[in-house]
Amino acid sequence: MSDEHAKTPLDHIGDTLVQLKEMRHYAKNNVETLTTAWLLYDGELSKLKQAQRIADLMDRQAQLHEALEQAIAGLEELQEKLKPEPAADA
Template identity: 55%
Template sequence: MTADTTTPLEQVNTALSQLKEMRHYSKTYVEQLTAQWLLFDGALKKLKQASSFEDLMTRQAEFHAALDEEIGELEALATSLQPAPEAEAA
């Protein structure tokens, strides 16, 4: 299907699906990085390099919060774009 033949609901659902997939993989990778970070935390603090990594961890948490918020908004939009059930319309 091309963009010209898809409905707004289909477009929202496609974007929603992609964002959920992004969130899933991002969360998985961040969990792996966090585990690795914990292994090197002490050594990096001794080298005074821990603050930049801590900043990255904070920013990734902010990214996930924003991503979850956007997913919620798209889910609400998808719900509002749902056609009325035919049983109720009749």
């Protein structure tokens, strides 16, 4: 097992970025799907006094999406800082 490559902090950041970008993708799709349903059933939900519940969920989902964007941007900056300098040709 000594042949295994130990992950560096840069590797861990890359792995985390992949996961966060996947979460961002699904969060965006969820917001779009919920918004579509909301537009179709807003009148009926309002009559049933359920509209605010769905509006709150949409707001929270949008907040999650924004937080994911910020986390991704921050980790991408850190990833760039941790990348090794290119070797100079001698």
